[in-house]
Amino acid sequence: MSLPHAILTALLEKPSSGLELTRRFDRSIGYFWSATHQQIYRELGKLEESGLIRALPAAQPARGKRKEYEVLPAGRTELAGWVGRTEDPKPIRDALLLRMRAAAVVGTQGLEAELRRHLDLHRRQLAEYEDIEQRHFPPERDAAEDRLRHVVLRGGIELERFWTGWLTEALDELGRLPLASR
Amino acid sequence: MSLPHAILTALLEKPSSGLELTRRFDRSIGYFWSATHQQIYRELGKLEESGLIRALPAAQPARGKRKEYEVLPAGRTELAGWVGRTEDPKPIRDALLLRMRAAAVVGTQGLEAELRRHLDLHRRQLAEYEDIEQRHFPPERDAAEDRLRHVVLRGGIELERFWTGWLTEALDELGRLPLASR
DNA sequence: CATTCCATGTAAATAGTTACATGATTTA
DNA sequence: TAAATCATGTAACTATTTACATGGAATG
Numbered sequence: 001m002s003l004p005h006a007i008l009t010a011l012l013e014k015p016s017s018g019l020e021l022t023r024r025f026d027r028s029i030g031y032f033w034s035a036t037h038q039q040i041y042r043e044l045g046k047l048e049e050s051g052l053i054r055a056l057p058a059a060q061p062a063r064g065k066r067k068e069y070e071v072l073p074a075g076r077t078e079l080a081g082w083v084g085r086t087e088d089p090k091p092i093r094d095a096l097l098l099r100m101r102a103a104a105v106v107g108t109q110g111l112e113a114e115l116r117r118h119l120d121l122h123r124r125q126l127a128e129y130e131d132i133e134q135r136h137f138p139p140e141r142d143a144a145e146d147r148l149r150h151v152v153l154r155g156g157i158e159l160e161r162f163w164t165g166w167l168t169e170a171l172d173e174l175g176r177l178p179l180a181s182r
Numbered sequence: 183m184s185l186p187h188a189i190l191t192a193l194l195e196k197p198s199s200g201l202e203l204t205r206r207f208d209r210s211i212g213y214f215w216s217a218t219h220q221q222i223y224r225e226l227g228k229l230e231e232s233g234l235i236r237a238l239p240a241a242q243p244a245r246g247k248r249k250e251y252e253v254l255p256a257g258r259t260e261l262a263g264w265v266g267r268t269e270d271p272k273p274i275r276d277a278l279l280l281r282m283r284a285a286a287v288v289g290t291q292g293l294e295a296e297l298r299r300h301l302d303l304h305r306r307q308l309a310e311y312e313d314i315e316q317r318h319f320p321p322e323r324d325a326a327e328d329r330l331r332h333v334v335l336r337g338g339i340e341l342e343r344f345w346t347g348w349l350t351e352a353l354d355e356l357g358r359l360p361l362a363s364r
Numbered sequence: 365c366a367t368t369c370c371a372t373g374t375a376a377a378t379a380g381t382t383a384c385a386t387g388a389t390t391t392a
Numbered sequence: 393t394a395a396a397t398c399a400t401g402t403a404a405c406t407a408t409t410t411a412c413a414t415g416g417a418a419t420g
Contacts, residue, residue, distance in 0.1 A: 002277045003407080009284040019371050033280045034273040039408070041372060065416065066371060076288055083285045084292015087277060089300055089345075091216040095184045095269060097337050098215045102191040103265045104330035106258055110266015118271055144363035148286035151355045155279050155348050162344045163271075166337050173333045181326035185379080201399050221380065223401060246387030246399055370417070379408070389398070 003043050004052075006033040008071055008079045011053060015070040018044055031129075031156055044069060052078055100170065107181075112174050119167040126160035129153060185225050186234075188215040190253055190261045193235060197252040200226055213311075213338055226251060234260055282352065289363075294356050301349040308342035311335060 010021055010029045021044075022037040024030065035043075047053045052075035056068040071079075096118060103111050137150045192203055192211045203226075204219040206212065217225075229235045234257035238250040253261075278300060285293050319332045 001406090002275075002280055005284060006280055009280070009287055012287045017371075018373090022371095029280075029283065031274060032283065033275050033277075036409070037371090038373080038410085045373095079284055080288040080291060083281050083288060083290065084296055086296065086299070089278065089303060092213060092338065092341060093184075093215050094337075095215075096271065097334050098184055098188055098191070098211075099265050100330060100337075101211065101214065101334045102187060102261050104327040104334075105191055105194045106262040106265060108265065108330070109262060114266055114268065117268070121271060144359050145286040147355055147359065148282060148290070151352050152279050152283045152286075154351065155276075155282075156274065158344055158348055159274060162340055166340055169336065170333050173329055177326055177329065183378090199399075200401090204399095218381070219399090220382085220401080223399095227401095245401065246389090248388085248399060366420095368417100368419080370415100372413105372415085374413070375411085377408100377410080379406100381404100381406070383402105383404085385400105385402075387398100387400080389396100391396080392394090 002033055003035055003039060004047055005079055005082050006035065007040065007043055007047065008052065008075050011069055011071045012076065012079070015056065015068055017066050017068050019066075032152065047075070108174060108177070112171065115167055115171050115174070119164060119171070122160050122163040122167065126157065126164060129157045129160060133157065184215055185217055185221060186229055187261055187264050188217065189222065189225055189229065190234065190257050193251055193253045194258065194261070197238065197250055199248050199250050201248075214334065229257070290356060290359070294353065297349055297353050297356070301346060301353070304342050304345040304349065308339065308346060311339045311342060315339065 006025075006029060007021065010016065010024055013029075016024070018037065018041050021040050022035075025033075025035045025040065044053070048055060048069070051072060053069045053071050056070055096115075099111065099114075133150075133153055137146065137153070188207075188211060189203065192198065192206055195211075198206070200219065200223050203222050204217075207215075207217045207222065226235070230237060230251070233254060235251045235253050238252055278297075281293065281296075315332075315335055319328065319335070
């Protein structure tokens with residue numbers, strides 16, 4: 001149940017229209033909670049109906065016409081409550097780890113290429129995060145909110161480091177396997 | 183679309199009934215792809231219908247009666263194909279990172295306790311994985327399939343290390359924040 | 365005024381979760 | 393034989409994904 005909270009956070013950072021939100025879910029906030037424009041429009045509707053956000057008073061609303069939203073006090077309260085709420089971490093659900101395990105049973109045909117491809121993708125993502133870190137969080141800055149956002153970004157960076165590290169290990173291990181079992 | 187493949191893998195490792203599979207999805211294979219018994223029974227039905235698995239011939243099947251499944255050649259072929267298939271990594275979708283970012287906007291009330299709780303959970307999970315590693319993959323063993331499974335387990339271990347590390351950092355950073363902004 | 369892009373939306377399908385129902389087997 | 397537990401299943405709901413539809417604004 002995090003999509004509404006992701007949207008509330010994004011809207012508090014900056015009031016936006018559905019399409020703008022969608023763009024920001026392709027970078028920034030979306031690095032940690034991805035969503036498509038259909039999810040976003042639907043959720044904006046629900047949030048408005050339940051009084052957590054409102055459309056900024058503009059000309060008469062019409063299909064195809066830009067609609068900007070802002071968070072209402074009730075929305076801020078809901079979000080603040082969510083921050084400290086008890087909610088267990090979701091168990092890992094990762095297709096690549098699973099494929100590796102399947103490979104142990106049915107053979108590794110094609111797996112090496114796929115691991116290399118993933119390694120490349122994760123390296124790019126890591127480079128992007130590191131670039132953002134340099135631009136947004138230079139050593140001299142240390143406003144309080146920035147520090148929290150920085151910690152979040154570091155989470156992303158360390159996760160990508162985990163993946164590049166693990167994929168390197170995995171490729172190495174694949175290479176060591178006796179040819180008969182590949 | 184990984185649940186059917188998770189089930190095929192589990193059934194190849196050992197033919198099982200729905201309930202046995204459910205148990206194994208609570209440990210072992212489920213460490214990397216979790217699933218509830220309802221998902222499993224539904225998927226077993228579909229897999230049987232599409233001819234990838236079959237129920238072992240037993241007495242006449244009846245509701246409430248144990249039914250054991252095994253993988254058919256078509257199922258093995260499908261799984262082997264999936265291992266090398268091109269499939270992009272899913273973008274990160276993590277509620278805790280998101281909550282941290284929300285906290286940067288609406289305050290950190292209650293967050294510290296929640297981070298501590300998660301840190302504890304991840305430490306336990308890490309300890310469990312390390313225990314499995316010691317028991318299942320002692321240094322002297324090195325059968326080829328075992329090595330692949332070991333790499334998968336190491337993925338789990340390193341992921342949990344990432345979390346405990348990041349949570350420690352995050353708590354540290356929370357502690358440094360000026361009181362006014364907590 | 366035709367095309368392109370911006371912006372919002374509908375519909376249908378798939379996947380996952382939660383709650384509950386029911387038959388079979390074991391055991392006190 | 394009643395209760396507990398094993399085992400399979402149905403139903404309803406929520407979330408996510410994919411494909412497509414449509415109106416508005418800008419531009420050559």
